Amino acid sequence: MSTNDTPMTPAVVPENYLNCSSGFRSWFFTLDHKRIGVMYLASILAMFLIGGIMALMIRTELLTQGQTIMSSDDYNKVFTLHGAVMIFLFIIPGIPAALGNFVLPLMLGAKDVALPRLNLASYHLYVVGALVCVLSIVLGGVDTGWTFYAPYSTTTNTHVSILTLGAFILGFSSVFTGLNFIVTIHRMRPAGMGWFDMPLMLWALYATAIIQVLATPVLGITLLLLIVERVMGIGIFDPALGGDPVLYQHFFWFYSHPAVYIMILPAMGIISEIISVFSRKHIFGYRAIAYSSIAIAAFSFLVWGHHMFTSGQSELMNMIFSALTFSVSIPSAVKMFNWITTMYKGSIRLDTPMIYALCFMFLFGIGGLTGLFLGSLATDVHLHDTYFVVAHFHYVMFGGTVIAFLAGLHYWWPKMFGRMYDEKLGRISAIIITVGFNITFIAQFIMGSRGMPRRYYDYVDEFSLLHFISSMGSYVMAIGFFMVAGYLVKSLVSGPRAHANPWGSAALEWQTQSPPVHFNFDDDPEVCNPYDYSRVQYDAASGGYVRVPSEVKPA
Amino acid sequence: MSDSQSSSHVDSAAHAANPNLQHHFDSMEQQYESGKLGMWLFLVTEILLFGGLFCAYAVYRHNHPEIFTYAHQFLDKSLGGFNTIVLIVSSLTMAMAVRAAQLGQRRLLTTCLALTLACAFLFLGVKFVEYEHKWKHGLLWGKNYEVQGEMAGATEALMIPAAPSQSGSAADVDPNATILPRAARAPEGLAAEVGDHGDGVADAADDHATHGLEPKNVHLFFGIYFVMTGLHGIHVLAGIGVITWLLIRSLRGDFGPDYFAPVDFTGLYWHVVDLIWIFLFPLLYLID
Amino acid sequence: MSTHENERHPDFGHVAPLKALFGTFGALLVLTVATYGATYIDLGPLNIWIALGIAVIKGSLVAMFFMHLWWDGKFNAFILICGLLFVMIFIGIAMLDSAQYQAELIPGYAPAIHP
Amino acid sequence: MSLSGMLGMLTSPLSAVSGIPFLGRADGGTFWLPVRAAEGAKAVDELFYFIFWICLFFFTLLMALMVIFAIRYRRREEGEEVEKTPSHNLPLEIVWTTIPILLVVAIFFFGFQAYLDMSTPPTDAYEIQVTGQKWKWSFTYPNGYMDELLHVPAGRPVTLVMTSEDVIHSMSIPAFRIKNDVVPGRYRKVWFTANRPGAYDLYCAEYCGTQHSGMISTVIVHEAEDFDVWIADHGDILGSVSPAEGGERLYNLLGCKQCHSTDGAPGVGPTFLDLYGTMRKIRDQADCECDEDYVRESVLDPTARISQGFEPVMPTFKGRLKDKEITAIIAYMKTLSVHAPDEPAADEAAGEAAETDTTETDAGDGGE
Ligand code: HEA
Ligand code: HEA
Ligand code: CUA
Numbered sequence A: 001m002s003t004n005d006t007p008m009t010p011a012v013v014p015e016n017y018l019n020c021s022s023g024f025r026s027w028f029f030t031l032d033h034k035r036i037g038v039m040y041l042a043s044i045l046a047m048f049l050i051g052g053i054m055a056l057m058i059r060t061e062l063l064t065q066g067q068t069i070m071s072s073d074d075y076n077k078v079f080t081l082h083g084a085v086m087i088f089l090f091i092i093p094g095i096p097a098a099l100g101n102f103v104l105p106l107m108l109g110a111k112d113v114a115l116p117r118l119n120l121a122s123y124h125l126y127v128v129g130a131l132v133c134v135l136s137i138v139l140g141g142v143d144t145g146w147t148f149y150a151p152y153s154t155t156t157n158t159h160v161s162i163l164t165l166g167a168f169i170l171g172f173s174s175v176f177t178g179l180n181f182i183v184t185i186h187r188m189r190p191a192g193m194g195w196f197d198m199p200l201m202l203w204a205l206y207a208t209a210i211i212q213v214l215a216t217p218v219l220g221i222t223l224l225l226l227i228v229e230r231v232m233g234i235g236i237f238d239p240a241l242g243g244d245p246v247l248y249q250h251f252f253w254f255y256s257h258p259a260v261y262i263m264i265l266p267a268m269g270i271i272s273e274i275i276s277v278f279s280r281k282h283i284f285g286y287r288a289i290a291y292s293s294i295a296i297a298a299f300s301f302l303v304w305g306h307h308m309f310t311s312g313q314s315e316l317m318n319m320i321f322s323a324l325t326f327s328v329s330i331p332s333a334v335k336m337f338n339w340i341t342t343m344y345k346g347s348i349r350l351d352t353p354m355i356y357a358l359c360f361m362f363l364f365g366i367g368g369l370t371g372l373f374l375g376s377l378a379t380d381v382h383l384h385d386t387y388f389v390v391a392h393f394h395y396v397m398f399g400g401t402v403i404a405f406l407a408g409l410h411y412w413w414p415k416m417f418g419r420m421y422d423e424k425l426g427r428i429s430a431i432i433i434t435v436g437f438n439i440t441f442i443a444q445f446i447m448g449s450r451g452m453p454r455r456y457y458d459y460v461d462e463f464s465l466l467h468f469i470s471s472m473g474s475y476v477m478a479i480g481f482f483m484v485a486g487y488l489v490k491s492l493v494s495g496p497r498a499h500a501n502p503w504g505s506a507a508l509e510w511q512t513q514s515p516p517v518h519f520n521f522d523d524d525p526e527v528c529n530p531y532d533y534s535r536v537q538y539d540a541a542s543g544g545y546v547r548v549p550s551e552v553k554p555a
Numbered sequence B: 001m002s003d004s005q006s007s008s009h010v011d012s013a014a015h016a017a018n019p020n021l022q023h024h025f026d027s028m029e030q031q032y033e034s035g036k037l038g039m040w041l042f043l044v045t046e047i048l049l050f051g052g053l054f055c056a057y058a059v060y061r062h063n064h065p066e067i068f069t070y071a072h073q074f075l076d077k078s079l080g081g082f083n084t085i086v087l088i089v090s091s092l093t094m095a096m097a098v099r100a101a102q103l104g105q106r107r108l109l110t111t112c113l114a115l116t117l118a119c120a121f122l123f124l125g126v127k128f129v130e131y132e133h134k135w136k137h138g139l140l141w142g143k144n145y146e147v148q149g150e151m152a153g154a155t156e157a158l159m160i161p162a163a164p165s166q167s168g169s170a171a172d173v174d175p176n177a178t179i180l181p182r183a184a185r186a187p188e189g190l191a192a193e194v195g196d197h198g199d200g201v202a203d204a205a206d207d208h209a210t211h212g213l214e215p216k217n218v219h220l221f222f223g224i225y226f227v228m229t230g231l232h233g234i235h236v237l238a239g240i241g242v243i244t245w246l247l248i249r250s251l252r253g254d255f256g257p258d259y260f261a262p263v264d265f266t267g268l269y270w271h272v273v274d275l276i277w278i279f280l281f282p283l284l285y286l287i288d
Numbered sequence C: 001m002s003t004h005e006n007e008r009h010p011d012f013g014h015v016a017p018l019k020a021l022f023g024t025f026g027a028l029l030v031l032t033v034a035t036y037g038a039t040y041i042d043l044g045p046l047n048i049w050i051a052l053g054i055a056v057i058k059g060s061l062v063a064m065f066f067m068h069l070w071w072d073g074k075f076n077a078f079i080l081i082c083g084l085l086f087v088m089i090f091i092g093i094a095m096l097d098s099a100q101y102q103a104e105l106i107p108g109y110a111p112a113i114h115p
Numbered sequence D: 001m002s003l004s005g006m007l008g009m010l011t012s013p014l015s016a017v018s019g020i021p022f023l024g025r026a027d028g029g030t031f032w033l034p035v036r037a038a039e040g041a042k043a044v045d046e047l048f049y050f051i052f053w054i055c056l057f058f059f060t061l062l063m064a065l066m067v068i069f070a071i072r073y074r075r076r077e078e079g080e081e082v083e084k085t086p087s088h089n090l091p092l093e094i095v096w097t098t099i100p101i102l103l104v105v106a107i108f109f110f111g112f113q114a115y116l117d118m119s120t121p122p123t124d125a126y127e128i129q130v131t132g133q134k135w136k137w138s139f140t141y142p143n144g145y146m147d148e149l150l151h152v153p154a155g156r157p158v159t160l161v162m163t164s165e166d167v168i169h170s171m172s173i174p175a176f177r178i179k180n181d182v183v184p185g186r187y188r189k190v191w192f193t194a195n196r197p198g199a200y201d202l203y204c205a206e207y208c209g210t211q212h213s214g215m216i217s218t219v220i221v222h223e224a225e226d227f228d229v230w231i232a233d234h235g236d237i238l239g240s241v242s243p244a245e246g247g248e249r250l251y252n253l254l255g256c257k258q259c260h261s262t263d264g265a266p267g268v269g270p271t272f273l274d275l276y277g278t279m280r281k282i283r284d285q286a287d288c289e290c291d292e293d294y295v296r297e298s299v300l301d302p303t304a305r306i307s308q309g310f311e312p313v314m315p316t317f318k319g320r321l322k323d324k325e326i327t328a329i330i331a332y333m334k335t336l337s338v339h340a341p342d343e344p345a346a347d348e349a350a351g352e353a354a355e356t357d358t359t360e361t362d363a364g365d366g367g368e
């Protein structure tokens, strides 16, 4: 609220990256990371809307037993596309490519990412990939589940090849983004910013990028083999031809497990930023958080088999993978403890981004802890492929990543568009989404652990009530989202002008105006500890935070 | 590494001097090092891409060695070996091209690039001959595997078990359990077909007594063979595209000591293509 | 280190000495012949390891000299090694696992090939 | 002391806690878990609650701190100064890394322990063959009897030896806490000892296409003695019933139903309604009558003569059907057809049985 009603609306909007040029070409072929980020943002939100609508279709179909609004074939297509769209088109590019693209060079005080053309190419690939995926939907959809398990995927007569081709292209897009980030962080750090002087968001993006670069190619080859298998009948994964379907699962999860950390790591980065800024306190255990990001990235490659405990994987591997799975949960636990401790004796301001960050800890906590049930062999045998898993991954992906994405979106919104949104609506909708989410997915935990299998079009009587509750919850959530969409659009049109540093962060991206100029900084920013708030002081006159010169308050 | 004439103060001068310097970099060196790091990362993704195929190869070879010992004899070692040498030569010329670009030796650069390109075409040419041969004889993947021509020698009567296998699955083969397996006296036919290169192949075949029953699922080998060499071939094709582009630019005189990054980076890519072949060759052609 | 007269050397990036390039080339040729030759000596299961060993040596030569890793910043080599490491983990685990469950397979199962 | 004994010692107090009235139920189920009808399930449940309480503890602790901090340290006005606190504390960080490590090691260990038990079947187990196919289960008992339902004796270990005809399915019985994928080209095993007579749901848990959610069956746990009686009764699928009835059962069991309707509805294959005795149009061949020989051929070698308007997708049942069984199917098809020669469709069941009995002797050329 403090920032809403400040009477600082300059008459003229200073030149910035948004208004320095206009026209379709100036956007679609721009090399400016900020514009690319904004285009990514618009694209992924569109995809989120599509995926979300499909989610509502799923929930509506499951509202009652038997057929409610669609046939079983349609249902199978809808959840497949819901999963594929949400994962490949929304959440994987979500934080890194949209928000990350925007803030990464700014946080480094750089003019752009190291390889701007590659960045643009990555966006174009994203668009092409998205179009190919949409094509597969238009042609009639795909019904394999987002995991494309062989031999079902090699024998069904839906448009698997097209969707996988789309995902293949998106894979390249993701690789290029990751590659770019690694190079940028290595080569573009300003003088005076060592590795351990970077904001934790950069560590998170760096760890994410490692996974993107090392894991995504394997997805590429998997999907390629699947296409070859379908088109030419090569037989590597098809038992009817002597192939091995379990090998397919190894291939798939070698990418797709690390991919879940592509989703969560940047989210954790955002949370690290927000908790510190809104508590106005130095982040607790900086190094532990930084190292844990890298540890998660490294370990994430060693646990893929926990998706295959009942698949026919050998007992030996099951044991190894189960043990390794738990090793990833430790760095996550470390982060949780550090965040909470950061709040201790802080000066906590509960603005929308912080509300989201707190919701994140609540939801990700549940999601992550339920991962322990799944990582443990005996319980996973019971829980595998039930709604318990569905609830687990929605808690981590939605409760974790999407909520953190929303936190980041609200946090950097003023920087991106130079305008504030309605703070009160922001908080209310954050609460609505969280409540709706819990209703939807707690019910799924219960039915899952009671045996309700996932990817089921229909269910037995026992689960009627729980499914009904779950569907109702999803409508509540949808209301929350439409509120968010509403006030954000309104803010774009008529929101009050944003201060250069409305939250009081000490990181470099807040040292330029909101929105930034075309080349990011008019003067080189002053490199400093991103979590030292002593030199960022509230300036009542302008309604935001300003840096005080170091003479007055030595760091 | 850096010859350290560029301190941050002469940056603006460098900006003015080199039109190839992009606005967001401080110096050509920073730009070069960024590009190079990016290229290396990209190469790692290439290696992982092929890694998947090597994984499929390893799994099937480990579990069904009999398929591999049997089927690899249909491949022509000599052509494969020749192609290996072609790629090694092209690697040398590429490395020379990079050197020439760095030192501003324009003519040498053009020559080296042209030679590299020639090698690439030669490689694909040989590959084409090999593919064509497989195609003609039905040595293909999946259901398309249908040994034809001289290779489909009818030796059903011979019940000599296939090459010894550790996995035991081949030993379990019960001739009555399934429709009669295809059998083939592979090597002679092939030897005749490829002419002078054939002797080694025939020898190897004799050594390993594979005249007997054909192991099951031999088509898997060809599936893997075609995917691996096919993907590699696509990479060669892409390399041809990029090198052609370099050649044109080098004729235009774009490269010199101040600006050689594209040559350098393409070189790296080309060496990886070579590197992958270095592994493909013994794994596919030289089993035993 | 490189001995050159009239050409201008670049300000950055390493120029590989001719000796190194041709030396590598020679070694590669020799090793290719060696792999080829090794197939005539039957060492049973050792064969593949010899073939792979030679390939690894050849690969390292290419990487070190043709690809300048020998002279470059060590980080590039680190990336390469990481990549190879993950490939190895992937292959190792997939192999280990599928070798373990071979016993469950129905021998010769492939209905599409043998109807 | 045995490891499972240790597990028991460690978790029994916990399971006592989980048995508090709100959570525990008489049938062995709880708020979170369904009824418990197999011996191995107990270990799983105890582990579940072991993890549950650990999670609940950490979660409550963290959330409580979070809420308390958010309220207690709420910023009251902009510009207020923060008390300086350390930005890290090594001993603290070591402690909060070590404790979770120890806990997850325990969780892993118990999970692995229980898993080993559930994946090592005893050698004397009763074996039932399971075939999964789109989208039904069939269970074959040692005496050759086949059923769509899984009947098992209580108190005796049972091993399911499973394979799939087409894509991957997964055998899931929540009440037994077991699940295992059924993979084409492989024999997968899963075992349990049921201990609570009753009927429980059995699901296909691996996505397998259109009717994945319809691939449900039931496990019926009999008292041990009842089971012996039951299996003796059902030793021979055709034994106690008329051939036509037996044929109907086969029709349901073998999956003919998937493609051939009996009410004239179109399907993948021609409907059986009024099929027998009619002239069939054959693709690229002369027409022929649908008589016994033709049906027999259709079942054993479906591609020999393809009906016009249909694709040659019917699988062969060679080796899976005995002659007597084919005869029974024919008898069943006759009851569905008005064209069946000497047999009015609307006959009494008794008469039908008598009629078809003759058919059997006629057609059963050396059938066994
Ligand atoms: C953002 C994505 C994301 C994240 C971060 C995670 C995190 C984790 N996941 Fe999850 N997972 C998915 C996305 C994700 N997962 C998806 C999409 C699937 C299903 C795919 C499909 O089949 O379609 C899946 C499925 C899945 C399975 C397979 C289930 C099955 O199919 O049978 C398993 C099994 O081990 C698992 C485990 C874990 C674990 C142990 C973590 C850990 O990293 C969690 C670590 C976090 C914590 C532990 C919580 C925080 C810590 C504390 C509160 C302190 C206390 C901690 C301790 C005492 C340890 N996940
Ligand atoms: C990021 C990933 C993600 C997200 C966010 C969601 C979100 C949701 N998911 Fe989904 N889901 C998956 C990934 C995701 N899901 C995956 C991978 C699967 C597995 C598929 C498979 O089995 O193959 C799955 C499966 C799955 C199932 C199981 C289907 C089955 O097994 O039969 C169900 C059932 O309830 C479900 C429900 C929901 C619901 C109600 C939401 C809701 O949270 C959605 C709410 C969102 C909206 C209502 C959209 C509103 C958006 C806007 C208004 C746009 C504008 C927004 C802004 C400006 C901020 N999902
Ligand atoms: Cu069978 Cu799902």
Ligand SMILES: [Cu+2]
Binding pocket: A256, A257, A260, A303, A304, A306, A307
């Ligand atoms: Cu996982």
